[in-house]
Amino acid sequence: MKIGNVHNAKKVLAQLLLLAVPTVALVAYLLWHLNLSYQILQNDWQKQALYFAGGIAGAIILYSYRFRFITTAALLFVVYYYAYRSIGNVSVGEFDAFFASVQFLIFAILFSAGWICGFGFSRSRYFTVFWAVFLLAVQIVTASKTHTITASAIISSFLPTLAYAVYIIYTAELIRNMNPSERHFGWFVFKRLAGFGLVLAALFFLLLQTFNKNFQAVEKEWGQGQGKYDQNRSNQESMTKENRDGSVGNKDQTQLTGSLNKGKRLVFVAKLDNYFEDGKTPNPLYFTAYYYTRFDTLTQTFETDTKMPDNDLFKPDPSKIPIYFAKTDSTVIKNAHATKARKVVTADIYKTLLGPSEYVAPSTAFFCQPLPVEASYKDQYKSAYRAKMWVSDLNSAYFIYNPAGNQMLEQFQEQRFKTLRQVTDFTGIPESFKQYYTFMPKDPEYDRIKTLAQEITKDAPTPLDKMLAIRDYFLSKDEFDQPLFKYTNNPGVPGMPSANKLNYFLFENRKGYCAYYAGASLFMLRAMGIPSRIAAGFLTVDRSSKNPGWYWFYEDQAHAWVQIFFPGYGWIDFDTTIPDLEAHESEQPDGTPPLNMQQAYLVADGHITSVDTTTKKLTMSVEKLLFHDQNYESTRPDTLSIDGAVAQVSADSGAVPFSVLRKGMHITAASFAEALKDMTANPQESMADVLKRVPKPAPADEIKIIEEEATQQPHKNMFENIQPVNWLKVLATVLIVAAILIVLVFAMPWLIWQVIHARAKGNKATPQSAYHKYRAALYYLNQLGYSRHQKGPGDYARDTDARFGTAFYTFSNVYQKLKYSKQPLTASEEAVVAQFYTPFIQSVKKQVPLRKRTAAFLNIYNTIHYFTQPK
């Protein structure tokens, strides 16, 4: 019996090399992956890959002959069955038999998979598509078994399968469509595959290049998602948030959770010019970022409230303010309602980890002036600003950690308590204000807090004494002379998930971190009608005697405490969090403070109009100008040329080279030049007058880039820009693109016709023109649905003439003569060529109604049919 073959040897070889080998490689990789996740596979992926390889190779070779699948598969199963039966006979011992049969099962499954795969490659056209989908499904299952979700893990598990899927579908089709009798078969295949590979590689490269940042952001997001997941598991919370670029800031809400996460990194350094009455003992103040005035009982979260009455929170974005230019908000001072014992205090804040747009300052801040960082400190401090505060003399960080033995401080403490004791009630303040800041949730659970507060403070006459009573309650000892409350970062959670965590803290657990103490204090105070709120920010520790007034802030200093409103004196900080007795680690030391900046004589703010990076010169249109602390502003910007040879260029992210500067960027240039020192400012002058006086080009020492939406560089702060996806917009874009594509597809026959028609027009009788005319006529007839369809040109032309009354047959004969004869055309024949086309099209047009023509020209199939070879 001779069995005919389906494919010849070349094709089989191509299938083995180009389809089977990559498939086996990928399956080996998948098996390796699967072996990591499934015990039953016994970690023997090499052997398993070999089983599969055997199956696929056998099937491809076998099915290249005209064998039927069902009979051969049945035969295979019979072989399996008897092999399986024989295992039972050969193996001794029950366990051996079981082990061997499992091994055999794995073999049978993998060999069969290879077998089916080989059959599919050999016989079925669309098998590769199903196969690729199947492999991807397997990969999804495997990936879901792995524990870490990182971008690299995802890519490593999906990219090979994805690339393989694309490759196998393309290659299978390529092998299927090629003519194996082609002489340079191998070269043909290689050429195609190499081209395809190049395109694919370029595509992947471009994708990775373009979306690399996004991948990282996504990875981070996933990582955070994972972190969130971990947090939910351990119920962990942090007092600070981490921005996408790695910088740190306070959070605008704090949830009461079972555990607190604290980092040890330096966040910022500040110089605070607040001293006690003696003028030299530094008086540290807590740095405030937010006020929490609301409490969400459902999620047990303290939140900021934009509708807070008499908002006294000054929250500018220092990164958006030009250096040396100040932003001031005097309504804050008004809203602070503090008239007694207040003064203006200055603080210089140098950021390290703190985000560029974060602003922290002791309350009540009303002024922000970004400053440049001195050149030698640029690596250490990314940016700096000066803050001014309307500070109460009665405010101080010395509240809980009262330095015993320091007479002056004890005196101060006594003094301020005395002053504050003068406030006995809150009658003078507006009712709505009082109502807002004494609001408590209506719930029996909070009544319990109220009862406790009243019990603790039953002997305290004034609000301050009540506050001190609460503080003392937290510091009090129980009957065994043990501290009643403890500080811990891991207080744990009540057994009931919905239970009130503050009650759990106050009455059962009695362990917690700052948010618990602040929260409990807040509700006890509010229960007694004392207006209060929680402040979030950083607590300040005075650790340095070398640099008085300088304070270092680390991540673990992120803090929450209460503020009480004393009429006339305003909001005063009180910290009820007790010290962590179990903390053994040494505190981080203070470092060396950065140098003070020089006085800037000229500061110009505006946009770059031209820049020359080689000579480091630029011109800018000045919109705002500071000259010897005199502020000039102009609606009509004036140009100023600047010499940046010695200038330090910086952005929010730190120092950058001069070459970063581009036309149109928003910058602020500052000059400390001696040449400007002796000049004086005249308030009557206009900005143009000042600019006329300064030397040209003006020497600049500092250039700060203000990052605006338009000038932001794509590689920087990309994550800040990630907008939420507007799905409607995406959908609209997709629909529009799809519509354009569909219109293009339908218009294609007509567009092609226009090209062909344009070439055929005219009365020339050259062979070239005859060719175009003939082709145009064929295209037109074909598009109208009268295709040649297995007729010779003569017959076809005759039929056309019969149908439309044209002279196609005559022309066709002349054309044939032109094409196949050596003889030149006679004059009459040339006339036939010249006069054929236009009347032809016209008479066809006349015969076919417009509606039918339109419909025919929308039919892309006719066009495809015209250009493709018949099967």
Added chain:
Amino acid sequence: MEQSIAIEQALQNIQLLIGNIEKVIRGKRPQIELILTALLAKGHILMEDNPGTGKTVMAKTLAHSIAGKQHNSEVNFKRIQFTPDLLPMDLIGSHIFDDVHKEFVFKKGPLFCNVLLADEINRASPKVQSALLECMAENQITIGETTYPLEQLFFTIATQNPVEMEGTYPLPAAQLDRFYLKIYFGYVDEATELDIYKDYLGIQNNLEHTQQVLNMEDILLLQQQAQQVHLHDELTIAVRNIVSETRKHPDIVLGASTRSGITFLKCLKAFALVQGRTFVTEDDLQLITPAVLDHRLIYRNKEAKQKALASILNKEMERLSKLKLSH
């Protein structure tokens, strides 16, 4: 100049011949053209169809239209009705003892003629068939040691009957190959048929008094001129492609041979001349391919018989129609 006059004359002669035959055979112009193609290509033709479609009359008319060597004589036309008991010597002749000269003399059989009508060729035994086909190929007969050349103009019209296949010996593929063309005679259309019925007496009369419009020299000259017809290289390539495609096509068991390819070219040229042209065109290729190739191929099944060759030809025609002009 002289040549072009000769060509003009040739084309006229062909039209004359066709016109003459058409007086008797009506509504069969394509078949007449194909028969003349075979004649001018120095080949032979196999006609297959039901009885009574005019095959024999066709052959007769053709023979009567051509004058013989001597003036006023027509060419030698013989008709053999093939039967199972026919012997080769009935065709080629035999040595007969001459009583007078006391020796064996060769009595020429009916093969020694100009136009031979081999009626129902598939009814004869293979032995007789092969004897005939050998003559057709070699144009000579060898008996014993003597070789007798056949006439310079030797044209065989064989017919085959597709019905009543019992007791027949279908021609083997190798022998079918000897026929340049195989045509199906077919019935005429209804209008022509009515026309024939109305005028059957006239037709009868025409047949009996067929004019001799050409003489044998004219035919031999036409055969020569058919070889001079211009065949474009692309068409030669097309023939090559078609022939080689028949060998690759999955539904064709036996493809066309190289000899068929050469026959193909000859027929193309002759057909172009019959069409009144001195160059071959795509139309010629389209019209003649089935007649040249169909009987030489062995198909896998009946369905393939209808489709395979048409698809090969269609593909090639598509290629040709897209060709740019080479000059």
